[in-house]
Amino acid sequence: MELNTDGIIGQSTTLASVFRMLGKVAPTDSTVLVTGESGTGKELLVRALHANSKRAAKPFVPINCGAIPKELLESELFGHEKGAFTHAIRSRSGRFELADGGTVFLDEIGEMDLALQVKILRVLQEKEIERVGGNGVKKIDVRIVAATNRDLENEVAAGNFREDLYYRLNVIPLHLPPLRERGGDVLLLARNFLERFCGKKNRPLLKFSPLVEKILxxxxxxxxVRELENVMERLSILADGDTVQPDDMPPKILRRLGDIGAPADETADTPEASTPDEFTRVVAAPAQDRTETRARPPAGEFVWPVLADLERAGMDLKTFLDAAESRLMDEALARSGNVKNLAAEFLGIKRTTLIEKLRKRNML
Ligand SMILES: Nc1ncnc2c1ncn2[C@@H]1O[C@H](COP(=O)(O)OP(=O)(O)OP(=O)(O)O)[C@@H](O)[C@H]1O
Ligand SMILES: [Mg+2]
Known part of the structure; x- marks a missing residue:
């Protein structure tokens, strides 16, 4: 049977191996446990699993075990008989019964409490359920697929998850790698989402500038993937022109690329530590701080240093240029997360030139 992965975008080798597993396991009735960080596409994958199974024409019944109060979850899953509890004014079937012949998706199974876990184990082993307040079991025919973003092995070790259920669920593990491990898929997904959002808003397709591609x-x-999708929607609304520029990117992303450059931040203190404070305050301070010492320039206009700046800072030309260069390299390294290629790109110089300069300053 040809595997239909409609809607799941990606060509990375990591995702290809997930598809390969999916192709093998989908037509069977095996229990599958899908793991992966939040937003990696677990639900999308489980839906594809159902769509490619021989149960495709039967119901797909998802239930988010983390979103339903635990007192209600049991009756939601297994149903209840009239009078089983105060508000049980009539009998009701649960999701397992509703899914008959199809697939039940137990999402966020890591949130389920231990008492209910025993009952799920029984469904898996005996293929039968008992309604809350009922006095008999009923055979059911469902395939169970579960997902979690928790590390269930850790949960087992911590006593929060039953070991027997873990092994019973984990017959076929499918792990969705985080987006950062999918290489070129980031750009592929980004372009797809952007195309979709631009289409929806009837605006011409936006492109990414080369620097934005590096940032992404x-x-x-x-x-x-969920975060990437949201960022693309934002761009489709906020970006001007026909090309997305770094400035259009959410500040959180630009900041984070800066934050993770911790080693670069440390080295930042070495070469300039000896430079006078005056230099920092007057010459190299961010533009908005300069208004203290001189008139604000017209918006967007760069303020060139003047001789008075050098005199005030007690610097000669070479010291000044060196310090300016070090600071810019630091910033570029921080913004690139210490990725030299990218930092060089930000500075508009070759990677080898950047490394040479860093080496001279003991900044490597
Ligand atoms: N490979 C992909 N191709 C296209 N869209 C994707 C892909 N992976 C995820 N998405 C989209 O990203 C969003 C999040 O995916 P999904 O809800 O399946 O993630 P999840 O792993 O279940 O997240 P959570 O753990 O937070 O529940 C959805 O809008 C989904 O359509
Ligand atoms: Mg989900």
């Missing part, structure tokens, strides 16, 4: 690739995407 260098950022670590803690919120994975």
């Amino acid at each position: 690739t260098a950022y670590d995407w803690p919120g994975n």
